[in-house]
Amino acid sequence: MGPKSNPMSLVKNQNFVLLLIFVALNVYFATTTQSYFQLGNYFNMLTQNAALLLTAAAATLLMKTGNFDLSTTANLAFSGVLYALLASWGLPLTLAAVITLCAGICFGAINGLLVTRYDISPFIATLGMMCIGGGAALLICGGQSVRTGLPDNFSSLMQTDIFGLPTPIVISFVGITVFWVAANYSLIGKYAMAIGSNKNAAALAGINVDRVVMGLFVLVAIMASLAGIMTASRIGSGDPRVAEFFFMDVIVAIMLGGTPLTGGRGTVIGTVIAAMIVIVIGNGLNMLGILVFWQTVIKGVILIMAVTINEKFTFSRLSEKMSAPGFSQ
Amino acid sequence: MKKLLTTAVVAAGLTATAAMADDVLVLGKIPYTLEHSYHQSIVEMFADHADKYYGAKTIVVDGQANSDTTLSAVENLIAQGVDGIALHSPDIGMTAAAVAKAHAAGIPITTTLIYPETKNAPHIAPQEALSSHREGVVAAEKWIAANPDKPIEIAILDFGGFEQVVHLRTGPFVAGVKSIAPDAKVVAQQNGFGNTVKSMEIMLDILQANPGVNIIFGGNDDMALGALAAAEQLGRGKMDNGVPLTEIIAGVDGGENAMIKIFDPNSSFKLTQGQVRDNARAEVDTLVAMARGELAIDAWMEIPTLSQEIDYWNTTLAGAQRFLQENFKFEGNLAELLAN
Numbered sequence: 035m036g037p038k039s040n041p042m043s044l045v046k047n048q049n050f051v052l053l054l055i056f057v058a059l060n061v062y063f064a065t066t067t068q069s070y071f072q073l074g075n076y077f078n079m080l081t082q083n084a085a086l087l088l089t090a091a092a093a094t095l096l097m098k099t100g101n102f103d104l105s106t107t108a109n110l111a112f113s114g115v116l117y118a119l120l121a122s123w124g125l126p127l128t129l130a131a132v133i134t135l136c137a138g139i140c141f142g143a144i145n146g147l148l149v150t151r152y153d154i155s156p157f158i159a160t161l162g163m164m165c166i167g168g169g170a171a172l173l174i175c176g177g178q179s180v181r182t183g184l185p186d187n188f189s190s191l192m193q194t195d196i197f198g199l200p201t202p203i204v205i206s207f208v209g210i211t212v213f214w215v216a217a218n219y220s221l222i223g224k225y226a227m228a229i230g231s232n233k234n235a236a237a238l239a240g241i242n243v244d245r246v247v248m249g250l251f252v253l254v255a256i257m258a259s260l261a262g263i264m265t266a267s268r269i270g271s272g273d274p275r276v277a278e279f280f281f282m283d284v285i286v287a288i289m290l291g292g293t294p295l296t297g298g299r300g301t302v303i304g305t306v307i308a309a310m311i312v313i314v315i316g317n318g319l320n321m322l323g324i325l326v327f328w329q330t331v332i333k334g335v336i337l338i339m340a341v342t343i344n345e346k347f348t349f350s351r352l353s354e355k356m357s358a359p360g361f362s363q
Numbered sequence: 364m365k366k367l368l369t370t371a372v373v374a375a376g377l378t379a380t381a382a383m384a385d386d387v388l389v390l391g392k393i394p395y396t397l398e399h400s401y402h403q404s405i406v407e408m409f410a411d412h413a414d415k416y417y418g419a420k421t422i423v424v425d426g427q428a429n430s431d432t433t434l435s436a437v438e439n440l441i442a443q444g445v446d447g448i449a450l451h452s453p454d455i456g457m458t459a460a461a462v463a464k465a466h467a468a469g470i471p472i473t474t475t476l477i478y479p480e481t482k483n484a485p486h487i488a489p490q491e492a493l494s495s496h497r498e499g500v501v502a503a504e505k506w507i508a509a510n511p512d513k514p515i516e517i518a519i520l521d522f523g524g525f526e527q528v529v530h531l532r533t534g535p536f537v538a539g540v541k542s543i544a545p546d547a548k549v550v551a552q553q554n555g556f557g558n559t560v561k562s563m564e565i566m567l568d569i570l571q572a573n574p575g576v577n578i579i580f581g582g583n584d585d586m587a588l589g590a591l592a593a594a595e596q597l598g599r600g601k602m603d604n605g606v607p608l609t610e611i612i613a614g615v616d617g618g619e620n621a622m623i624k625i626f627d628p629n630s631s632f633k634l635t636q637g638q639v640r641d642n643a644r645a646e647v648d649t650l651v652a653m654a655r656g657e658l659a660i661d662a663w664m665e666i667p668t669l670s671q672e673i674d675y676w677n678t679t680l681a682g683a684q685r686f687l688q689e690n691f692k693f694e695g696n697l698a699e700l701l702a703n
Contacts, residue, residue: 069443078442082435177524177554179430181456181480189460265431271456273430320439326397326425 048292048343052307059311063318070321077200081192081268083313084202085110085261086280087306090287091213092257094305096250097288098217098226100233100297101149103251104160106258107280108167109141111273113262115171118180118272121188131263138259139252141167146248164281171274181271191267202264209257214302226250230297286312286337312336388419390650391440391448395476396428399557399585401616401639402451404691408643409449417651419446426450428557430457437461437472447471447650455480455527471653471660473646477527482663485653487645491531491615494636494672499539501674502578502611502634507544509607510577515540515547518569518576520562520586523554528582532615536580550576555586562589563596570597579612584621584635587614591624591632604628605675617673619693622683623700625675634674639690641668 064071080087089106096103113134120130141163148159196204217223225246228236237243261280266272291308293300312333319329392409394402406423413419422445426433433452440448441464448465450472452458458479465472466483475487506515517540522528533552540547551569555562562581570576570593579594581587591612594600599609605628614621617637624632645666652658673683680698687693 072442075439075442078435078438082431082438172524178526179454179456181454181459268460269430269434269454269457270460271430271454273454273457275453276429276431278429317439320424320436321443323422325423326427 049301049304049307052291052304052311056307056311056314059314059318063314063321067318067321070318075317077203079313079317080203080206081200083309084206085264085277086283086287086313087206087309088209089254089257089261089280090284090291090305090309091210091302093254093284094288094291094293094300094302095213095217095223095226096247096254097230097285097293097295098223098297098300099229099247099250100295101156101247101251102160102285102288102295103142103145103254103258104157104281105141105145105163105167106254106261106284107277108164108171109138109255109258110262110265110277110280111171111275112141112167112174113138113259114266114276115175115180115262115272115274117263118184118188118266119174121185122180122183124183127185127187127191134263135256135259138255138262140255141258142252142255143248145255146251149251150244150247168274175272175274177274179271179273179275184271189267189270192264193267202268205260205264210302210306217302222246222249227298230299232298283309283312286333290336290339290343292343388413388417388447388651388654389422389443389445390419390647391422391424391436391443391445392646393424393426393433393436393440393448393450393452395426395451395453397423397425398428399583399616400618400620400691401583401637404618404639405451405643407692408640408690409647412644412647413651417647419647419651426453428453430454433457434461434464437464441465441468441470445470446654447473449473449475449646449650451475452477453525466661469660471650471658473649475642475646476531477525483661485649485658485662485664485666487642487649487668488665489531489638489642489668489670491636491670492535494670495532495535495615496539496542497672498580498613498634498636498674499536499541500543501539501672501676502613503540503543503547505633505676506577506607506611513575513577515544515578516573516575517547517549517578517580518566518573518590519549519552519580519582520555520565520590521552521582522557532582533580536613540578547578555581555589557583557585559585559589559592562586563592564589566590566593567596570594570599577607577610579610581612581614584614584616584618587612587632587635588620588624591630594631600631602629602631602633605633607631607633617671617686618691619687619695622673622687622697625673626680626683626697626701628675633676634672636670636672637690638668638670 116137117130117134145160145163148154149156192202194201225241229243265276287309288305291304390413394406397403410421413421424436426436430453434457455477458474458477459481462472462479462484473485478486519533521533550573553565555565579590581590591600601608610631612632613634615636617635621635624630645668653660684697
């Protein structure tokens with residue numbers, strides 16, 4: 035029996051542990067609530083969180099470089115309002131979406147520029163953009179949601195099916211697959227990992243660190259902007275106050291999925307499973323009638339657990355390496 | 364209060380889940396946000412009334428003052444197959460989407476305060492505009508009577524651009540003031556975020572920049588209390604046995620914390636309005652009528668409920684005590700609290 039087929043190695047695999055937790059939660063809620071284990075409910079969960087899954091999958095690549103983006107919430111709100119505004123002015127929805135995505139890219143470009151060119155920490159740079167974007171979202175609509183003059187097909191993106199599957203689920207599935215392939219089978223994934231492990235070594239190895247980081251900030255911004263379009267389409271208006279804690283959900287999913295803030299490791303699959311765990315907990319607790327105050331507490335506990343687990347895994351791997359034959363400092 | 368509410372909501376949720384298996388009517392209630400005592404009370408009143416008069420169970424899902432979350436709450440209740448949904452939405456556009464989803468599933472839905480533009484579901488409409496106007500009238504009359512030489516300058520704390528807040532609260536209040544003092548001016552209007560601490564910080568800045576402000580309106584009592592705290596920090600916030608000295612503050616909701624200040628003769632917070640019980644009852648009654656087929660689920664109907672205006676000068680302490688008992692399940696004694 036090789037090491038890969040050893041059951042103990044599976045237990046040490048963080049993604050497998052997350053999958054077990056996910057299954058256990060599903061079994062628990064399926065047995066304690068009557069309406070949980072139904073296809074319609076799973077469609078609900080995935081449709082409601084398609085934007086989160088998509089953005090978190092993309093942001094995993096960024097976080098692997100040791101960077102993160104707090105401005106996704108503002109980008110989402112701004113993009114949703116802009117998309118609705120453009121649609122209300124009579125622009126075709128496709129053109130409105132393209133313009134919105136271009137505007138959304140600005141968030142990533144500015145974030146990337148501040149972090150790479152001016153060496154500002156991603157926390158400060160993206161926090162600043164979060165404030166600017168949030169304010170801009172309110173400014174362009176005067177603080178009121180955009181809902182008049184929208185075309186009849188404004189909500190069709192989020193309310194149609196493709197082969198029997200709700201469109202947002204298909205979009206998120208395609209996006210996740212692309213990011214999974216990018217992370218595992220493309221140079222960008224390897225570069226991201228290398229930059230997060232050791233930025234200087236990556237640069238010395240010939241990787242254009244600034245360009246990769248800039249590109250990933252832009253990628254996350256595009257996904258956040260798309261999330262804004264999807265959200266506006268879902269709720270049937272451009273609301274500047276939506277998804278206030280979107281960035282928090284994204285970061286919780288990524289960290290719980292095994293990507294530390296410092297980067298250097300992590301998987302898209304881990305992020306997706308972790309996001310699904312958070313989603314399932316929210317849905318299940320709602321079905322059990324648990325007050326949202328408790329849900330917030332539970333989310334916080336999950337975040338702390340995620341960090342702790344990450345530290346433990348890092349430590350155990352380090353210990354294994356150090357005890358391996360031939361290890362020398 | 365929150366502990367009590369937690370227990371009540373959890374219990375309601377669990378019994379509602381169990382009730383799905385039976386033929387018991389199960390209603391979904393989505394409050395605007397459970398962070399405010401007003402919405403906590405309306406949830407309790409709703410569940411009580413549904414249980415007492417119809418033997419119905421209630422599932423509560425918090426809308427968290429967010430369109431996306433509220434729409435998800437509607438979808439989740441639909442997935443649970445409830446017999447009716449009472450929605451207090453934060454946004455007109457989203458309300459239309461929520462109503463359409465509920466109707467597509469054949470589930471009755473009511474709205475309150477924020478109505479859908481589509482106007483295709485019963486809407487429970489607290490008559491806040493009338494009471495907001497009345498608050499403005501009383502505030503202006505009392506200020507002018509005590510300070511005829513000081514022109515009225517108004518400061519407003521709102522929720523930041525919600526047009527129905529303008530329509531129901533801030534707009535009618537200002538109109539009420541101007542009906543008495545046509546030269547009254549709104550010198551500052553800022554988002555107080557519905558929050559006492561934020562409102563205090565913002566009002567400190569407003570009063571610093573506009574020391575002539577003498578009438579303040581908070582879009583809810585939490586904001587009015589924040590404005591009062593700011594005024595007090597600046598040595599203002601005072602009355603002489605009900606005679607305005609520095610300013611008059613008005614709010615909306617009518618909870619216990621506001622009442623204690625309103626009936627303190629030396630505090631400048633003096634007016635509010637609100638109702639909980641009748642709104643909750645109207646929501647339940649309408650949903651049950653639709654679930655029983657007595658009302659069409661897709662017909663627009665405005666069901667008015669009185670939002671009682673309460674102020675220091677025209678409302679008796681006994682009246683305020685009764686209001687709190689009926690709307691907030693208040694078990695204390697307002698007079699005793701004031702004496703302390």
